[in-house]
Amino acid sequence: MSSQGVQRRNEVLEAAERLFSLRGFEATSVRDIAEALEIQAGSLYTHIETKEDLLWEILDNAANRFFEAARPIVASDLVTIEKLKRAIAAHVQVITGSASAASIYMTEWRHLSETRRKEFAARRDEYEQMFRGMVHDAIREGIFGDVDEKFATLMILSSVNWIYQWYRPGGPMTPEEISRKITDLLFNGLKRATA
């Protein structure tokens, strides 16, 4: 693809991302995307095959960002608790860095055709397994108490994933503060320490 072609394709993806996150995938037409770019719907088809291709590319890019942020941390020599803290912070960075892509990632995947939906679910499960592995290690090492491994993993990921619902750039908390507070609450709980 020419560099101009690449640039135009990125513009198309950005417009699709904005509209899918605002209105949802189903409520957005190819014509809407073309109008946002001030081009003809017909000429948009030189850049995409179907509207679902755009959704897939947005989801695929988002999944890549999550993996690229977490994998080096998981593969590092850090102690388990530090890995988990940094993986949570990295996840928060990905979500707050692109809240619209994150909201599509959380809700719009169900509009994929079956084969792609399965592929998406498999990657999401793989990502979840990385977090579960760290939780598993933390329990084995006696850092975490005798908690339900799967359930604890779900709690961690649900706490961070929910951010896309309320986070607004320029709000009162930075992404670093958000991850520090989430980690502190998840690790230490709400109750006053009675040591």
Next chain:
Amino acid sequence: MSSQGVQRRNEVLEAAERLFSLRGFEATSVRDIAEALEIQAGSLYTHIETKEDLLWEILDNAANRFFEAARPIVASDLVTIEKLKRAIAAHVQVITGSASAASIYMTEWRHLSETRRKEFAARRDEYEQMFRGMVHDAIREGIFGDVDEKFATLMILSSVNWIYQWYRPGGPMTPEEISRKITDLLFNGLKRATA
């Protein structure tokens, strides 16, 4: 409305709820709802004004269920920590009792027209404030540590709201077990107690 009319209207609402939760509001047409009920789309209009009315009624019923479950607990004479535990359990019961309505409540409200969207947001905020009040009391009474009141409330609600994403009736955990595990993790944290 005649009792037959009420029954038919409930059938319409159930079909709409099922389709909205599976495909999303925008992707569901009035014709789809009529087909699910094996009636003519035209005759469906004797039971509803617009598709958005159905969405509104589903959201309104869901909000009522959340309030009806939590209000008597909040107004009771129980100690704060017990109130919070029971309010969490009641919230989990509402979600697990109707996962499809819960998923619509979490994601499809954004398709409401502006006036209704504001009304929906105001009720959701009011519900959140009930939980925040209990968190506030727990901090003031020294039961909870020096945590960020608003953030802690968000963590509690995000942990319970996320359930609709993975809960399936007949799965390995009962709603009671789910709320007990959530409460335990939220209150005590993941770390081994070092007292």
